[in-house]
Amino acid sequence: MDFKDTPEQAEFRKEVQAWLKANATPKTKDGGRGSQEEAYEKAKAWYKKVYDAGYACPTWPKEYGGAGLTQIHKVIWSQEVAKYDEPDGYFVIGQGNCGPAIMHFATEEQKTSLLPRMASAEDVWCQLFSEPSAGSDVAGLRTKAELKGDKWIVNGQKIWTSGAQHSDYGVVLCRTDTDVSKYRGMTMFFIDMKQPGVDVQPIKQMDGGSHFNEVFFNNAEIPDSQRLGEVGGGWGAALLVLMNERLAISGVQPDGFPEFFELVQSLELNGEPVVNNPVVRDRLATWYTQHAGIKASTNRMLTAVAKGGMPGAEAALGKLVGAVMNQDIANYALQLMADTGAICDESLAPQRAHFQKSVLFAPGIRLAGGTDEVMRNIIAEQVLGLPQEPRADKGMAFKDIPSGNQH
Ligand SMILES: Cc1cc2nc3c(=O)[nH]c(=O)nc-3n(C[C@H](O)[C@H](O)[C@H](O)COP(=O)(O)OP(=O)(O)OC[C@H]3O[C@@H](n4cnc5c(N)ncnc54)[C@H](O)[C@@H]3O)c2cc1C
CATH class of the missing domain: 1.20.140.10 (Butyryl-CoA Dehydrogenase, subunit A, domain 3)
Structure with missing residues (x-):
């Protein structure tokens, strides 16, 4: 573990320092951030500026709107930007969690059209995993997606969805098969959040903000071309998102x-x-x-x-x-x-x-x-390699897991 800059990294740090000095807002002891709406608009403007300068999503390939650099360059960027008063982690759910899922599972055409808009925050994304009865045990989720022709019809409810009220797209995990175990009957998609059948209700928090939301799906349609991974492969896809979430939040x-x-x-x-x-x-x-x-x-x-x-x-x-x-x-x-x-x-x-x-x-x-x-x-x-906690529903078909809810 050597965290001294190499000559090339030192050069990059100098370049970033010079750009931030000319473009970022210094930290001040007075003055406020304004309302939630103002903070959101400020964040969008900052991300666009960073994107135009070529520093957005440092580790993403250039053709997808990134800078084509390494994880170490990203650390250097984060260390330097932290010295300023800029909302650099504001859209971390989209870029940190949803971005890698699109990069891994979407078609080339989807990647080149969606990712640069995500990198510049022109499009905002949210992550729709948690439900009222599926948080820690996300594999217990019940939002249902049924295939009709080449479209999936989605019904159910998500909760605690950060930024859903501002989002253009979301990565959503749905139940597509109840005859197999809970881990094998899920599928992941991306969904247009502005379409009919998607109802976003902000939740009022005790700090006065409304950062997260309830999201209701009422016959919302998702084209099969927006499926991320195999039908029934949602758990593996979700693990990829959650692994990237760990990496993304460890910085912010x-x-x-x-x-x-x-x-x-x-x-x-x-x-x-x-x-x-x-x-x-x-x-x-x-x-x-x-x-x-x-x-x-x-x-x-x-x-x-x-x-x-x-x-x-x-x-x-x-x-x-x-x-x-x-x-x-x-x-x-x-x-x-x-x-x-x-x-x-x-x-x-x-x-x-x-x-x-x-x-x-x-x-x-x-x-x-x-x-x-x-x-x-x-x-x-x-x-630590300690024994797993007992899992009473192991191997059981989802529809047979006892619950107070209807399947
Ligand atoms: C600020 C914020 C932002 C969020 N943003 C998003 C988002 O953008 N998208 C999204 O999908 N979700 C989001 N969430 C939801 C978050 O992922 C869940 O709140 C979290 O996973 C816990 O789930 P739960 O709230 O349903 O609690 P539950 O899972 O019901 O847990 C209740 C209690 O039981 C404990 N517990 C549960 N299982 C075990 C176990 N096996 N062993 C021991 N104790 C256990 C928990 O620790 C907790 O104390 C957000 C939450 C917050 C607070």
Whole structure:
């Protein structure tokens, strides 16, 4: 694991630094991000600018709108852009999760028409896996797709679909056969989200935003040409998406440490800089150790991927530790801020109310992309080699699995 730039990588870093200096917005302590709609428009404009400059989706081939570079170049880009106030991870679900599925399963014509528009955020994509009765156990999903002629007719409901209200397309996992085991009866498609029969209902969150949605399908049609992979091959296709999700979120999931480090340098407690307080120093040391550990294990995974490997189950470690730490830090930071912790106005609160917002969104980060318990199961089974947890429905036809719902 050597993270010193090679001469070629140093040259690329210099080029990126110069471009960002000329084009990106510097971080400021004041001013807010505005409404959710404004943040969305700002993100679209930023992605288009990055695309026009040739830095979008660094690892994708040039003919599909990428830069044709390596995973290490992508890390360099992420490190440099993180120094600016730009929403570079905003469309990570499309580019990080759906993009690889299209790249792997779609026809050449679909790839050349869809991927560059995804890279420039001209088209926005969402991932439609979770359902009211299928989250951790996504293979328990019930949204049905039935083949009529050369079209699939889709009926059912998805939930927690991030960004669906803005999306042009979605990658959707459906039940296509109930006579076989739950893993063998699913098929993956991409769907036009603006067509009749697709009804998107935003969910109001406790932080005031509506980032995710319920999506209802009522006889929505998908041409068979939009099938991604084999009929019944949906589980394998979904694993490919989830593996890429691990890789994509490992670069953008917050752990709260950099912001906490900044905060403690600016606060006072009983007339003394808070950073001199032994209890605060103890927390700082613990969280720094975890932050450094996550960074090292992410780098180890990226090195493996750069050498042609696949993102491994080790990413679950970073997800678990980072998401818990992010929530603990947010809670602790608000306590340190005392009365100021209650001020949510971005223009008045320290760090544009970062921790006030984080306290309300941090619980969601512990669920999104797999809950803490699911991460622990992955680490136990796939990293430590412990026995699998019992699966009562193993080998059973989907239609025979006991449930309160109709099949
Ligand atoms: C911010 C956010 C964004 C999201 N975006 C998307 C999206 O874009 N697309 C999408 O498809 N989904 C999305 N999701 C859904 C997310 O994938 C699910 O919330 C997650 O997989 C958990 O599923 P669930 O909510 O149904 O909880 P459940 O699976 O019902 O879990 C309930 C509880 O049981 C525990 N549990 C479940 N199974 C086990 C087990 N085997 N062992 C031990 N404990 C277990 C869980 O850890 C949890 O505590 C998003 C969620 C959030 C919070």
